[in-house]
Amino acid sequence: MSDFPAVRGQLLRGESLAPFTWFRVGGPADALFLPADTDDLAQFLAALPNDVPVLPIGVGSNLIVRDGGVPGVTIRLAGRQFAQIEPLDGARIKAGAGVLDSMVAKGAAKAGIAGLEFYAGIPGTIGGALTMNAGCYGRETKDVLVEATVMTRTSEIVVIPASEFGFTYRHNALPDGLIFLNATYQGAPDDPAAITARMGEITSKREASQPIREKTGGSTFKNPVDANGEKLSAWKLNDEAGMRGYRRGGAQVSELHANFLINTGEATAADIEGLGEDVRAAVKAKHGIELEWEIKRTGRP
Numbered sequence: 001m002s003d004f005p006a007v008r009g010q011l012l013r014g015e016s017l018a019p020f021t022w023f024r025v026g027g028p029a030d031a032l033f034l035p036a037d038t039d040d041l042a043q044f045l046a047a048l049p050n051d052v053p054v055l056p057i058g059v060g061s062n063l064i065v066r067d068g069g070v071p072g073v074t075i076r077l078a079g080r081q082f083a084q085i086e087p088l089d090g091a092r093i094k095a096g097a098g099v100l101d102s103m104v105a106k107g108a109a110k111a112g113i114a115g116l117e118f119y120a121g122i123p124g125t126i127g128g129a130l131t132m133n134a135g136c137y138g139r140e141t142k143d144v145l146v147e148a149t150v151m152t153r154t155s156e157i158v159v160i161p162a163s164e165f166g167f168t169y170r171h172n173a174l175p176d177g178l179i180f181l182n183a184t185y186q187g188a189p190d191d192p193a194a195i196t197a198r199m200g201e202i203t204s205k206r207e208a209s210q211p212i213r214e215k216t217g218g219s220t221f222k223n224p225v226d227a228n229g230e231k232l233s234a235w236k237l238n239d240e241a242g243m244r245g246y247r248r249g250g251a252q253v254s255e256l257h258a259n260f261l262i263n264t265g266e267a268t269a270a271d272i273e274g275l276g277e278d279v280r281a282a283v284k285a286k287h288g289i290e291l292e293w294e295i296k297r298t299g300r301p
Contacts, residue, residue, distance in 0.1 A: 004031055004033075004044075004048070004073070005043065005044050005047035005048060007033065007035065007036070007040055007043075007044050008035075008036040008037075008040045009033065009034045009035040009036035009037075009040050010032075010033070010034040011031060011032070011033050011034075012029075012031065012032045012033075012034075013030070013031050013032075014028045014029070014030070015028055015029055015031075015032040016028050017029050017032070017057075017060070017065045017069070017070060017074065017299075018065070020032075020057065020059075020060045020065075020076065021060030021061075021063050021064070021065055021217075022059070022060055022061045022062075022063075022123070022215060022216060022217055022218075023060075023063075023064060023215055023216065023217050023263050023267070023269070023272060024215050024263060025064070025065065025067070025263060025267055025268055025269040025271075025272060026064070026065025026066065026067065026069070026070075026269050026299065027065065027066065027067045027068050027069030027070070027269070027299060027300070028069040028070075029069060029070045029073070029074040030069065030070065030071055030072055030073070030074075031072070031073045031074070032073075032074045032075075032076065033073050033074070033075045033076075034075075034076050034077075034078050034079070035075070035077065036079075036081065037081040038081070038151070038157075038181060041075070041077075041151060041155075041179070042151060042155040042157070043155070045151065045153060045154065045155040045179075046154065046155040048073065050153070052072045052073060053071055053072030053073070054072055054073050054074075054075060054153060054177065054179075055070055055072065055073070055074045055075065055298060056074075056075045056076070056077070056127065056179045056180070057074055057075070057076050058076070058077075058097075058098070058124050058125035058127050058128040059100070059123075059124055059125055059128075061123035061124040061128065061217065061218055062123070062124055062128060062132070062217055062218045062219075062294070062295050062296060063217065063295065063296050063297075063298065064217060064269050064272055064273055064295055064296070064297040064298070065269060065298060065299050066269045066270070066273070066297065066298065066299035066300055066301050067268050067269045067270055067299075067300075067301070068299055068300025068301055069299055069300055070298060070299040070300070071299075071300065075179065077096070077097055077098040077125075077127065077179075077181075078098060079098070081096075082096045082097055082098030082099075082181070083096050083098045083099045083103075084096045084099070084182075085099055085103065085104060085107040087107070087108075087111035087113065088184070090186075091112075091113050091114075091115075091186065091187045091188050091189050092113070092146065092184055092185060092186055092187065093107060093108050093111060093113050093116070093184070093185050093187065094182055094183070094184045094185075095107070095126050095182060095183055095185070096126065096181070096182045097125060097126050097127035097130070097179075097180040097181050097182055097183070098125055098126070098127065099125060099126050100123075100124070100125055101119040101120075101122040101123070101124055101125065101126060101128075101129050101134065102119060102120050102122070102123075104116060104119050104126060104185075105117055105118075105119035105120040105199055106120070106199070108185075108187055108195070109192055109195040109196045109199060110192060111192075112189055112190060112191065112192050112195070113187035113188070113189070113190070113195075114187050114188045114189070114190035114194075114195050114198075115139075115143075115144050115185075115186070115187035115188050116144055116185060116187055117139075117195060117198045117199045117202060118135060118136050118137050118138075118139040118140075118202065119134075120199040120202045120203055121136045121137060121202040121203065121205070121206045122134045122135070122136055123212075123218055124218075126180070126182070126183050127179075127180040129141050129183075130145070130148055130165075130172065130180050130183055131172065131180070132170045132171065132172070132294075132296075133165075133167045133168070133169065133170055133171060133172060134170075136202070136206075137202060137205070140167070141167070142162065142165070142167035144185045144186055144187065145162040145165070145183060145184075145185055145186075146161070146162055146183075146184040146185060146186050147159055147160060147161045147162060147183070147184050148160050148162075148165075148180055148181075148182065148183040148184070149180070149181045149182045149183075150174075150178040150179060150180055150181060151178070151179045151181055152177065152178060152179075153177040153178075157181070160174065169222060169223075170222050170294055209256070209257055210254075210256065210257050210260060211254045211256045211257060211260050211262055214254070214260075214262040214263075215262060215263035215265075215267075216254070216260050216261065216262045216263070217260075217261060217272075217295045218260070218294075218295065219234070219259050219260065219294050219295075220234070220259050220260060220261050220276055220279070220293070220294060220295050221234040221238075221259055221276075221279070221280070221291040221292060221293060221294055222234065222291070222292045222293075222294045224237070224289050224290075224291060224292070226289075232289070233259075234259045234291060235257055235258045235259035236258075237283045237286075237287055237289060237291070238253065238258040238259055238279055238282075238283060238291075239258040240286060240287070241279070241282040241283045241285070241286040241287070242282065242286075243258060243278070243279045243282050243283075244258040246275070246278065246279070246282075247264075247275075248271050248274050248275040248278055249266075249267055249268065249270075249271030249274070249275075250263060250264050250265060250266035250267030250268065250271050251263060251264065251267040251271040251272040251274075251275040252264050252275070253275065253279060261275055261276060261279075269299075270301065273297055276293065276295070279291070
């Protein structure tokens with residue numbers, strides 16, 4: 001499409017998406033839209049032809065953008081308009097979809113709201129957390145979500161209660177094409193210092209066990225379930241298949257955590273995705289288990 005609707009925010013054509021992902025790889029977006037506010041987003045979507053694909057992204061912490069780039073319009077909710085955090089009565093807290101999960105954990109702690117400490121250990125934004133039922137250390141988004149506000153592909157704003165998300169492990173059952181605007185969470189009253197201390201423990205665990213200073217995309221594969229219904233650790237399966245430290249081009253399986261892939265500096269998206277497929281093949285050969293990607297992969301090869 002040569003002519004996009006007029007916007008008040010930024011509409012960039014052919015913009016590389018590599019700087020917008022934690023892996024720092026990937027081709028250009030046909031168009032990258034950073035709306036000024038919700039009204040700007042609504043007017044843009046209402047005027048955008050239905051056959052133009054739309055991809056919402058957060059901070060790209062769990063994303064591989066392929067080297068051929070992304071068709072249609074990539075939408076990123078950046079800036080203060082989409083990053084508000086508001087404590088509510090009844091130990092609830094409301095957060096914009098563009099807020100980092102860790103900032104919501106901090107905001108809840110400051111307000112004396114317990115239950116969202118696990119968000120301190122999750123990279124990414126609230127929009128991404130809602131998309132994949134993000135969780136760690138025994139807690140998931142589904143455990144604390146009350147409702148979320150979304151914008152549909154036709155610019156309608158709808159509030160969806162948590163009961164309608166159909167959350168499962170790292171997945172929701174909502175239809176494609178929704179753009180999250182904000183979410184409301186239910187916590188429990190507690191002492192801010194006690195909450196902050198628990199968040200500190202989570203952060204310390206994460207820093208000790210994960211390569212968070214590297215160009216990485218977080219956990220690569222979902223933890224699979226065996227024939228007896230027992231959840232297995234993907235990192236352990238990868239390790240036992242001999243993949244810790246394994247390289248492909250500029251991509252490497254982390255030496256610190258075998259379920260993390262890293263860009264050592266010169267990787268392409270194809271290197272990283274190909275390395276992931278090498279790991280899947282090795283685990284299938286060793287254990288007979290098909291690992292599922294947790295990282296989202298998008299765009300043209």
